[in-house]
Amino acid sequence: MTKIIFIIAGLLFAGTTASAAYGPAGCGLGANLMEGKSGLMYNVFAATTNGTSGNQTFGMTSGTLGCDGEASVANSVTFIENNKFALSNDVSKGEGATLDAYLALINAPSANKLVLKANFAKIFAPENSAEQIQVMITELI
Amino acid sequence: MNILPVFLFLSLLLPIQAQSFTRNHATPYHATEPKWLALIRYQHKILSYESEVDSPQYFLHKQGKTNPWLEYIETKKQLTESQEIICEFPARAMLMHSLNEINKPDFSTCKKYLNFKNKLNLTAVSLIFSGYYINKPASAFGHTFFRLRSAEGQKKNNDLLDFGVDFNANVDTNNPLMYGVKGILGGFSSNFKLMPYYAKIREYNDMENRELWDYELNFTDKDLKFFVAHLFEMNRALYEYYYFTENCSYHVLNFINAIRPDWQTMAKLDKFVPPVQTIHALYNKPNVVKKIKYLPAQNKKFFKRYDSFNKKNKKFIKKIIKSENFESLNGLEPQLQNLMLDTLNDYYDYKYATALLDQKHAQHKSAAKRKYLLNVMRSKNNIQSQKLNFDSYYSQAPHNSHNTKRIKLGYLNNNHRDGVDFEMRFSFHDYMDRQIGFIPFSRSVLGRLKLKYFEHEKIKLDEFAIVNVDSLRPLHAIEKTFSWRFGLGIADNRVSKNQELNPYMNFSLGVSLRFGDFLVSSFIKTQQSYQTKFPRDYTASIGPELLLIFNNDFIAFSSEYARSLNFSPIKSYQTTINNKFRLHFSKNTSLYLSHEFISRQKHTYMAGTAINF
Incomplete structure (x- = not known):
């Protein structure tokens, strides 16, 4: 019996890193947007809390519903990062939904995509x- | 002292108290209206109401959580007296106005609310179902959340300009056991969260290779305004999270119920709410779902392109993936080069999704370099990419799937003894069910109770499986993944006539091959069990296990063979054979035949009906 109690206690206080396996997804449970403090989710959070980039994404926050209106400025740099x-x-390819969304965010929906395609190697070095x-793209269009 | 009479007496008094209360408080007739109850998330208890929201700041009266009448009266009073309250509770203000309780609310001074409203610029709402991710316990049953179509997204028909609203738990532990315990018992707080929808696409489609099913809801303009106002109010709401019952899907569906209680989407919902059941609840109502859209997972895009190549070109792609040398693509004619480049690009996007998105990942630099080299070549190829057609996948949509609870009842024969076979599965799917809407050849079962009854004997609990998960992933020329099986529960030892329940845990690891509707798997199986009655002992065994499955959604059969070497209490060998047959009449009804054999025991035959509900 003592052995069983020790095993249960050990499991309870294990503090393993296994939670990383649950990740930010799942049916709510396990969703931890700050996990790892890197990558997409952290960028989303950082962008919305002025944590690192000092900019807001297009109006979202991760932890709250972002009811402050100041958060509504579209941030195309964060879009590129993510x-x-x-x-x-x-x-x-010179086409695609992600490129269209980006061009909409920088208010250049009718930009010549083929110019960007021709300069791909430089832009995405x-x-x-x-x-x-962002600077290269805006200079080219 | 017998407390029953006291309890009965008090129970009789309570309704009288409630009635006298309503008389004494100017009869707030609408306080028990479905719209009000749904908006504040009141649940009708036996003799009272209680809101599912747990944060006090969501209520205007200190007893608001448990008293819809007082909350109603206080809301009406404060909305009448305070513009600030109108701005903080716009959905309540809209509802009160529609019930002729207050004048038309003026939101023109509500800066925060108007900014929020303008930011969303909502034109439509979709319920999104993200597919199953069997390798992650919290995602094995799918997930649902909202996509909020912005005016910009609508104009450009581009989901990446939309918002996502997710409901999830605020996990505060790294311990997997605590995570499970708190998740099941309501130890985590949870709330709605707003984010760009592209974050959900990157997370589900790309990083986890989960497809997204988009069910656009048939909301009117008035509904959409109410939706935004209610979402604004939800910023104050915190809930206790229950993984099996009041989970993400439950609260997302309950949100829809708050906007359109007349749809009665919660009416037939079970206490246990797997996300797919919420899709059924919506889809089965007429005129609730406007249209359906499918967003394929990243790996589906790759395999779609890869499978379209002939044998020679498949071999060529495999060679490039292995060598990671793209030089040979330069010599190809442009059309073939274009197809190859797009296929390889999809491959690296799916295979290295996490590495590409996480700059600190060990493989980030090498994966990014490969992507860059491929895309430089792609930018020099001027042929348009081939559009992928996923129309055939719509028949596999989650709303077409079977219900997740199942009951089996049939005849049982063992050693010339007649009996009754009964099984109740609380959730969710196994490879003998119709596979539409689920991962093919998979099993995710939570709670399976099997009873056996023989004439002139007592009913025996044959088995209670707490969990059974089979991830049978066939080997592919490009992707070589292990298959595994896991089971945990208690089972009768079947030798004695008396009930002898022994806990067990199985784990099998192996490989699978798929040939159309057939799947063949071979495993090394390990089993641990503990014999609770004399002679009390721990048993460990190991041995080969073979599994053959056929399932074409009309007929299904499986054959399972295992031979194990038991290490204790005495070294012995055991053979187990399991044959099953199912004939599906519809997605929720079927006939079953089964045969079981365990060494030193007699053969058991079963036949009956299985009904999913």
Whole structure:
């Protein structure tokens, strides 16, 4: 019996890292948007709380419903950070929903996508940050 | 002292008290109206009401959580007296006005609310069902949340400009056991959260390879305004989270009920709420779902492209993936190069989704470099990408799936003894059920009770499985994944005529191959059990296990063979054979035949009806 109590106690206080396996998804349970403090979810959070980038995304917050109106400024840099590879796919093809959404966010829906396609190697050079990608795109269109 | 008479006496008094209360408080007739009750999330208890919202700031009266009358009166009073309250509770103000309790609310000074409303710019609402993710316990039963179509998204027909609203628990532990216990017993608080919808696409479609089913709701303009106002109020609401009952899907559906109580979407909902049942609850109502849309998971896109190639080109793609050298793509004619590049791009997007999205991931740099090289080549190829057609997937939509509870009742024969076979499965799906809307050849069962009764004997609990999960993932030329099975429960030892329940835990690891509607799996199976009656002992066993399944959604059969070496109490061998047959008449009714054999025991035959409900 003592053995069983020890095993249960051990499990209760284990504090393992297994929770990472649950991740931010799931049926609510296990959704921890701050988990790992990196990647997409953290970027979303950081962008909305002025945590790192100092900018707001297009009006969302992770922890609350974001009822403050100041949060409604679209942030295309955050969009690039969180959709970088989907955006790079679309730019390389010269079409796609991610590229269309980005162009809508920077208020350039009728930009020439083929110009961006032709300059793909420069725009998405591996060392380029989201801000640099943004600058290059806006200069080209 | 016998407390029953006291209890009965008090029970009789309570309704009288409630009645006298309503008379004494200017008869707030609408306080028990479905619209009011749904908005404040009141649940009708035996003799009272209680709101599911747990945060005091959601209520205007200090007894508001348990008293809809007092909350109603206080709401009306404060809305009449205070513009601030109108701004903080716009949905209540709208409702009170529609019930002719207050003048038309003026929101023109409600800066926060108007900013929120303008930010969403709502034109439509969809309920999203994200598919099953069997390798993650919390996601094994699917998930539901909202997509809020913004005016910009509507104009451009682009989901990436929309918002998502999710309901989930605020997890405060890293301990998996505490996580389970708190999740089941309501130890986590939970609330609605707003985020860009692209975050949900990246999370589900890309990182977890889960498809998204989008059910657009038939809301009117008035409903949409009410939806935004109620969502604004939900910023104050915290709930206790119950994984099986008051979970994400329950609260999301309850939100819809608050907007349109006349749809009665909660009316036939069980206490146990797997997300897919909420889809059934919506879809089965006429004129509630406007249209359905499917967003394929990232791996589905890759396999769709890959499967369209001939044998030679498949071999070529495999070679490139293995070598990670893209030079050979340069020599291809543009059309084929285009197809190859798009296929490889989809492959890296699905295979390295997490690494690509997480800059700190060990494989981030190498995955990003491969993507860059491929996309540089793609940018030089001027042929338009081939559009993928997923129309055939619509027949597999979750609303077409079977109900998740199942009862089986039939005839039983063992060693010339006649009996009754009874099984109740509380949730959810196994590979003998119709597979439409579920992961093919999978089993996710929570709570399965099996009883056996033989003439002139007592009813015996044959087995209670707490959990059975089978993740049978067939090997693919590109993807080689292990299959596994896990079971935990208690089972009768079946040797003795008396009930002897022994706890067990099984785990099998192996590989599967799929040939159309057939699946063949082979495993190494381990089992641990504890014999609770004399001679009390712990038993561990290991051995091979073979499983064959056929299921074409009309006929299903499976054959299972296991041979195990028991290490204790004495070294012995045991053979187990299980054959099952099902004939499906509809998605929820079928006939079953089964045969079971365990070494040193007699054969058991069963036949009967299985009904999902």
